Amino acid sequence: MTTASSLRLDGCLLTSGDPGYDAARTVWNAMIDRRPRMIVRAVSVTDVVTAVRLARELDLEIGVRCGGHNVAGLAVPANGLMIDLAPMNGVRVDPIQRRARVQGGALLGALDRASQPYGLATTAGNVSHTGVGGLTLGGGMGWLARQHGLACDNVVSYTMVTADGEVVTASRTENPDLYWGLRGGGGNFGIVTEFEFQLHHTGTQTLVAEFDFRAEDAVPVLEGWRDLNAVAPRQATFTADVHSTASGPLATVGFVWVGDPARGHWLLPALRALGRPVAERVTTPSYLELQQRDDTTGGHAYRRYSSAHYLRQFPTAAIEAFLLRGAADLRAGTQLPGVGLQAYGGAIADVADADAAFSHRGTTFEFGAGSRWTEPSEDDNRMAAARSAGAALDPYADGVYVNSLAAEEGQRGVRRAYPAAKLARLTALKTVWDPQNVFHLNHNIRPSHA
Numbered sequence: 240m241t242t243a244s245s246l247r248l249d250g251c252l253l254t255s256g257d258p259g260y261d262a263a264r265t266v267w268n269a270m271i272d273r274r275p276r277m278i279v280r281a282v283s284v285t286d287v288v289t290a291v292r293l294a295r296e297l298d299l300e301i302g303v304r305c306g307g308h309n310v311a312g313l314a315v316p317a318n319g320l321m322i323d324l325a326p327m328n329g330v331r332v333d334p335i336q337r338r339a340r341v342q343g344g345a346l347l348g349a350l351d352r353a354s355q356p357y358g359l360a361t362t363a364g365n366v367s368h369t370g371v372g373g374l375t376l377g378g379g380m381g382w383l384a385r386q387h388g389l390a391c392d393n394v395v396s397y398t399m400v401t402a403d404g405e406v407v408t409a410s411r412t413e414n415p416d417l418y419w420g421l422r423g424g425g426g427n428f429g430i431v432t433e434f435e436f437q438l439h440h441t442g443t444q445t446l447v448a449e450f451d452f453r454a455e456d457a458v459p460v461l462e463g464w465r466d467l468n469a470v471a472p473r474q475a476t477f478t479a480d481v482h483s484t485a486s487g488p489l490a491t492v493g494f495v496w497v498g499d500p501a502r503g504h505w506l507l508p509a510l511r512a513l514g515r516p517v518a519e520r521v522t523t524p525s526y527l528e529l530q531q532r533d534d535t536t537g538g539h540a541y542r543r544y545s546s547a548h549y550l551r552q553f554p555t556a557a558i559e560a561f562l563l564r565g566a567a568d569l570r571a572g573t574q575l576p577g578v579g580l581q582a583y584g585g586a587i588a589d590v591a592d593a594d595a596a597f598s599h600r601g602t603t604f605e606f607g608a609g610s611r612w613t614e615p616s617e618d619d620n621r622m623a624a625a626r627s628a629g630a631a632l633d634p635y636a637d638g639v640y641v642n643s644l645a646a647e648e649g650q651r652g653v654r655r656a657y658p659a660a661k662l663a664r665l666t667a668l669k670t671v672w673d674p675q676n677v678f679h680l681n682h683n684i685r686p687s688h689a
């Protein structure tokens with residue numbers, strides 16, 4: 240039997256009190272303060288295999304950490320064994336084949352930085368310190384998705400450690416069922432130690448446009464923005480948000496364009512003409528700058544709570560609810576969450592829904608209500624306000640992105656993320672690959688007998 244003291248690891252084992260233990264168990268959401276019995280800082284596939292086998296022998300719950308961004312802190316098991324993949328952060332780019340081999344603990348910034356010197360990129364999320372692992376396994380939305388599909392649509396193959404500690408590959412030709420499930424099914428089937436991505440010639444240029452309007456005047460603005468989105472080219476991803484400022488709530492609408500900025504300029508007059516903007520910002524960051532633009536607002540060490548939906552339609556009644564953010568009136572207090580929308584469509588919807596576990600490809604916008612604060616005394620009010628903002632959009636919701644689920648949504652959330660037929664297929668796959676539900680600290684797809 241393996242014991243912690245007889246372990247052979249290329250990396251190291253940390254327990255409470257060891258240098259690095261607290262750093263490794265600290266994740267993005269400062270509300271998470273769980274203490275694993277042990278943390279394996281894995282540097283090799285062999286370490287991951289050893290850690291899985293050890294956890295099973297000791298009957299410890301397994302948490303898997305990549306970027307640590309999961310808002311529910313699912314990577315950190317209380318009294319269990321956390322497999323910290325962060326040291327496995329290498330990225331190798333083959334510019335001729337346009338492929339990137341990315342280790343399972345890498346952050347998005349590492350993928351972008353390795354690809355951009357060749358003018359290449361693939362879809363990655365909007366904050367560079369998010370993990371490739373969690374983001375890609377859930378789907379992976381980003382500024383390139385309308386041109387090139389979700390992050391998971393660009394994975395050519397996965398190397399994965401199973402619940403039995405075996406190492407397998409999944410691709411269209413090897414273990415194709417598993418490949419189907421890994422594209423959107425989250426961390427349910429095993430621990431991915433390497434993702435092989437298709438890269439695209441994207442160049443290095445972008446255009447970002449934002450127009451601020453008084454929220455009081457913004458119903459027609461958002462109606463016009465919604466209608467323009469329907470005809471926008473794939474280079475443009477439309478965005479909208481409502482947030483509090485000292486002079487009252489503002490609604491900001493705009494878009495992010497990846498490609499030659501000159502080709503996106505024609506959209507600017509149309510957005511400006513939607514109302515009477517009180518401010519506008521039109522910038523041309525490099526692609527790498529764009530990918531880090533939200534790193535500070537999306538930064539660590541804040542207490543966080545969010546609520547999310549997918550929307551197929553965005554009728555005027557939904558726009559009114561969006562602007563109110565769950566409150567009785569537009570100017571109700573300073574503790575309201577920020578609310579935002581990001582457009583889907585384009586290449587995301589080109590993929591047949593049955594092609595991968597990822598679901599709801601007919602989504603027009605993803606809605607999110609998010610709060611961040613520092614004082615624990617504000618927890619209840621902040622979370623209640625974000626829940627109200629989410630509940631206000633409930634009547635218009637068509638599912639949810641699995642990576643945006645709050646932990647408390649449990650199995651109801653899983654059913655929102657995957658329609659019944661998808662969930663049945665995912666359940667069958669889980670029963671084959673992880674019948675004991677070893678990997679259950681995730682938005683859990685339960686094996687059929689559980």
Ligand SMILES: Cc1cc2nc3c(=O)[nH]c(=O)nc-3n(C[C@H](O)[C@H](O)[C@H](O)COP(=O)(O)OP(=O)(O)OC[C@H]3O[C@@H](n4cnc5c(N)ncnc54)[C@H](O)[C@@H]3O)c2cc1C
Nearest residue numbers: 305306307308309343364365370372373374380426431537
């Ligand atoms: C600031 C911020 C910005 C975001 N922006 C976007 C965005 O633009 N687009 C988008 O799609 N999503 C975005 N998200 C959501 C994000 O996709 C999820 O939070 C995701 O879970 C983060 O993955 P992670 O590896 O950082 O998290 P972790 O907490 O490390 O992991 C989350 C879960 O993923 C699983 N997991 C992670 N890595 C592996 C692996 N290698 N093998 C097996 N299982 C694994 C585990 O179940 C783990 O519990 C954002 C989140 C934050 C906090």
